Amino acid sequence: MSEPVIQVENLYKSYGAVQALRGVSFAVEQGEVFGLLGPNGAGKTTTIEILEGMRTPDAGRARVCGLDPERSGEKFKETIGAVLQSTSLPDKIRVKEAIDLFANFYRERANTDDLLKRFQLDEKRTAFYNQLSGGQKQRLALAMALVNNPQVVFLDEPTAGLDPQVRREIYDIIEQMRREKKTVLLTTHYIEEAERLCDRVAIIDSGKVIALGSPRELKQRSAGTTRIEVRLARALTDGLLAKLDGVADCREFDGTYVLHSSRPPQTIVALVKQLEAQNNELQSLEMFSPSLEDVFIELTGRRLRE
């Protein structure tokens, strides 16, 4: 079996008193789209920036294509492409100029016109950076990440803050990278992004990997349970919902009760009866098939976006 393209072993990193990483380890194979999924402050960006050679770990080892990101200098940078969590360029640089500028730094260069077409920036080629919408700026950042035809692409929250339409466009771009057999490491806190795009996901929380596997494998941890989210007219304090028929787990988040049930119809009937008996009312009820969110809740007792 060939050596993993990205290898992370026991990374530690602190910022003053804050421990951002506490022994993060994982490996990414050639051609794999690998996701780091976790809430804000979990350590995703620190991990990806160590892999990009932009931060120094306090301890542990990181390798990309067998190279030390921090010490391999230009050879390493020729190998990777990256989109930062927030990309900034000078306001008065034109779209084509920006791509040409960055392409000029590399030995191997993609064709600028092809990139402009692929990222739907052809009509904006002469527009200034400060005239672009958020989605166009992000597409430009992605185009710039591919100017050197990199083997490995790092995407730090590539769709954060974008509207659903633009997000879907960026999903298509990442799926194309998968078809081109590029190795992609992306960070996200969007469940659907990780589920749709990633071959494997590491769920990261408080600087630690708490689960790792394919989305399907991880969801199987929730072993056939359905998530039922309910809001009630009056709060319940005596843990009655946890005792309802079929309920495996019940937690409350900001007035919403999240139940995991192996027999949803029976659970709902029991819930309605219970509420009638207590003269309480159901304000809303939503059912979800198992997702990575459920895995995260099971493992941490918190929701992903808390």
Place this chain on the structure above:
Amino acid sequence: MRNTWTLTKVRLRLAMRNKMFLFFSLVMPLGFLFFFAAIFGKGSPAWIGYILGAILTMTVMGSFWGLSVQLVMFREQGILRRFRLAPLGAGPMLASSILANYIMLIPTVAIEMTVCRWTFHLKDFGNIWQIFLLITFGSVAFSSLGLIVASVTNTMQETQVINQILWTGFLFLSGATVPLATFPLWLQRCSLFMPATYLATGLEFAATGLATRREIVTDIVALSIGFWVAFEVSRQIFRWEPEAKVPGRAKLWVLAALVPFLIFGAYENIRGQRLAQVHQDFQILSGRIPAPHSSPNR
């Protein structure tokens, strides 16, 4: 070298699209030129030459301000972070800002000289080669100083404060605005420790044809060493990240950039002839003593 040139071309384009840059690099120096010529020109070509030297000094010195502000702004906005991902070191990033600044300086200098010739009837530019050399070495030295300022300041506010202090000192103590020969002697001695003094006295007397070769060589050597040390120091302490703060120990490096001027200042104070020369040239310009026969290109 390729990366330096690539970045230089982009910097030139960005500058041309920046109205503030055009104002500060062209309109403002010309405003100063008309103001000084009207007030102090006295209708004398020799004095216009002297004023041209002063205005060229201000134009060249302005490099450090624009350059430091741009670099800090790029760092604060996270623009430098993106460049850090590319196979590009701090050297090309810094060298390109110096080169672009120098290229943009040339048209400004040409316009200032043209205005002096056509508007103020200046027939003789003194020693044009000396002017060219001083502008070249002065530009890179003051640009490097801007890089140092950008390297040691953590915020735009700090940068502006430091720039203001330096600019005021350079402007009023170097002889670029008030002739050095009119200062009290102790102040003249202090001014010999400033890089701006070497540029100002050199350009003022090169433009009037009164500078000796020895003076110009001393100026160029001082500015070159100053440039080299400042560039190297700023390369060592260059920061790409907005949140990266300059460590206290690194600030000691900045003292190294001052060493050449401390040495030149000490030498000129103890053994040098610069102040005597400045006095003599000023007397010649004022018509109190006749110009030597070999003038203007002694």
